[in-house]
Amino acid sequence: MKAQMKSGPGKLKSLARGLGILLLSLTVGKASAENVRVGTASINVTMIPMAVARERGFFQQEGLNVELVLMPAALNIKVLLSRDIDYATTVGAAVIAAVRGIDVRVVMLFIDRPLFDLVGSPKIHSVAELKGRTVSISSRGGIQDAILRRMLQQSSLDPAQVTVLTMAVPSAIVAAIKSERVAAGLLNPPYNFLAYRDGLKNLGSAGSFMRLSSAGIVAMREKLERNPDQIRRMARALIRAQVFVKEQKPAVMPIMKRFLGIKDDELLSQIYDYYRASETADGKIDTALAAETIRDALVSERIAKEVSVEHVFDFSYLPPRR
DSSP states (O other), rough: OOOBOOOOHHHHEEEEEHHTOEEEEEEEOOTTSEEEEEEOOSGGGGGGGHHHHHHHTTHHTTTTEEEEEEEEHHHHHHHHHHHHHEEEEEEEHHHHHHTTOEEEEEEEEESSSSEEEEOTTTTOOOOGGTTSSEEESSOSSSSSHHHHHHHTTTTTTOGSSSSSOOSSSSHHHHHHTTTTTSSEEEEEEHHHHHHHHHHHHHHHHHHOOOOOOEEEEEEEEHHHOOOOOHHHHHEEEEEEEHHHHHHOOOHHHHHHHHTTTTEEEHHHHHHHHHHHHBBSSSSSOOOHHHHHHHHHHHHHHTSSOOOOOOGOOOTTTTTOOO
């Protein structure tokens, strides 16, 4: 998919100018189609259902003209609250917002495992060997902090025994591992696979250590009550896209190539397989994982209260599983 710059009306247009938000058209508009804006923090493999739903015509068949609005993760829920976007894809931010008391709901999940590898220097042979060493992640206080902490703990290593260095750019993390400035770093596709080509080592895939929901569809509860038909149509299109991804790798590969801007077929194949292994079966997660996700958010936000699964997750808009 070639991203097309497209300005939106009202406050979002002004916000886009001030903050560098990009509006990426995912459909060819039709006069009778409903315009829908979906906020996302990045164009990566977790957004493949969105690209497939567009290119296979699933959105169009549901009467939807969908735009991906690219903005920093921290802004997704704020802009959702302002009603300048209809939906967001940042599930982690939505769960935190919900436990803080914002009336937002997670209505669909694309994946149920984190798509990160802990990549290390060839001199490091296990996660346990990171004791007393420096590990790099892209940002603090979010999903990567939680992933690294869990991987260290499950490898019998106290997270306090590892120094964490933040580097915002994945390629900088790769360079730091090569130069031995850091011993390891968390990397997502395609950077993990590119690092392995350069001789770096996979110390463990985060999905083998934990389940975690980080990408899907989020909406304000008021939006769901006001326009339930629209979210049902969004969900139908995206579930069809997920099924297509699972079953039609040869047809999905060129869509990924256009959407991600990656021409290397071998690399794309690796990314596809990595994503497919983490994709949810039907857009849902089980109650136990949902409750665990809420508990993690409460701990990270230092909030001492009970929050029910129903207050955060609502999968009732998804089509019944066939």
